[in-house]
Amino acid sequence: MVLIDVKNVTKKFVLKKEKNVTLKEKLIYRGKEKSEEFWALKDVSCQIEAGKTVGLIGKNGSGKSTLLKLMTRIMYPTNGSIKIQGRVSSLLELGAGFHTDFTGMENIYMNASILGLTKKEIDQKLQSIIEFSELEEFINNPLRSYSSGMYMRLAFSVAINVNPDILLIDEVLSVGDTSFQKKCINKLKELKRQGKTIVIVSHDNHTMEILCDEVIWLNKGKIVKSGNSKVVINEYLDFMAEEDGIRLNNQKQQQNDESEIENDEVQLSNEEEKNRWGNREIELTNLKLYNDKAQEIYYFTSGEKVRFKINYLMHKNNEDVVFGIAINTIDGIKCYGTNTEIDNIKVEKLSSKGTVYIDIDSLNLIEGSYLIDIAVHKLDGTAYDYQVGKYSFQVKSNVHDVGICKLKHEWIIQ
DSSP states (O other): OOEEEHHHHHHHEESSSSSOSSHHHHHTTTTOOOOEEEEEEEEEEEEEETEEEEEESSSSSSHHHHHHHHHHHHSOOOOOEEEEOOOOOOOOOOOTTTOOOOOOHHHHHHHHTTTOOOHHHHHHHHHOOOOOOOTTTTTTTTTSSSSSSHHHHHHHHHTSSSOEEEEEEEEEETTHHHHHHHHHHOOOHHHHHTTTTEEEESHHHHHHHHSSSSEEEEEETTTEEEEEHHHHHHHHHHHHHHHHHHHHHHHHHHHHHHHHOOOOOOOOHHHTTTTSSSSSSSEEEEEEEOTTTTTOOSSSEEOOOOOEEEEESSOOOSSSEEEEEEETTTOOOOOEEEEETTTTOOOOOOSEEEEEEEEEEEEBBEEEEEEEEEEETTTTTOOEEEEEEEEEEEOOOSSSSSBBBBOOOOOOOO
């Protein structure tokens, strides 16, 4: 049985670029204000069956919250229709429908009545709401004295105790302490077992995968894909990783273009200088990354071949030279580091200007962002030029494993 039927829904917002503050301005510029149309949803259709838990995912501005608000009838579509059967309870914004001058107790009665409960029904559920919120000590205090976490506890407790047929939740599960988040998730699982229909908007993909039977992925107001939660979420993560990689790639190439001045000297900001030291007798001027097609690129698929190209300038002749490189996670965990001494590569007869290449046949890192350290120093460690975390790249993967590196393995179950 279909409880929520969304047919060809489109939602348009008119965004005014100029704000007329005074009455005089409003009269003078009436009808002349500059504005533009923003289409939050474009011809969206979906059906949500009774007893299903469905997640809405997508990056900010994709139309998730707009679709949820249309389901609650807080707003109405520009075109199309939404048909809903059953009592709806919604938790769209933190403390929506609450008044900060009223006590927690008064807000329970006010909010629950907005959600359709009679005073008698609220009286019967009052103790359950207070106990779930764990706010017994503060329930008679004005809401303005509550923290954001306490706000969320109270709002969530009211929303789930009105015995809804349909529960709509928007970006609230990440608020509050860890123990209460677990309590909320367990309560949602209980409602799911009871056959309630739940629609959730969240950026917590792990929670969405655990809770949801199906997921709808929205992008720029359109449905990209819907179906099994694990399958859709993995495709969404791949898409986001690739977008991040392309953006990083464009930024890095632009930075490289800007830094390539005639004398090949690199001018660093004070902030960058903090992570660079050495006597500069040999100077590392830049680092570029290439794929196996010799294309300059800064996002890779896990397992892909990578070439690191380091350019250097030698301002003073030296024969005691070691080149090194290290790859780190963005939180500082060293994934791998090596240098020419470790690899028994003898560096000799350097020209005044040259290039060092490091080839990695298989970049076996898990999905994520990585920082690169590059260095040139003496055998005893004295630094000519040591640069920490100035360069970065992105790795994407179709397998969403955890850790740092990918280890070849196989499962044997007998």
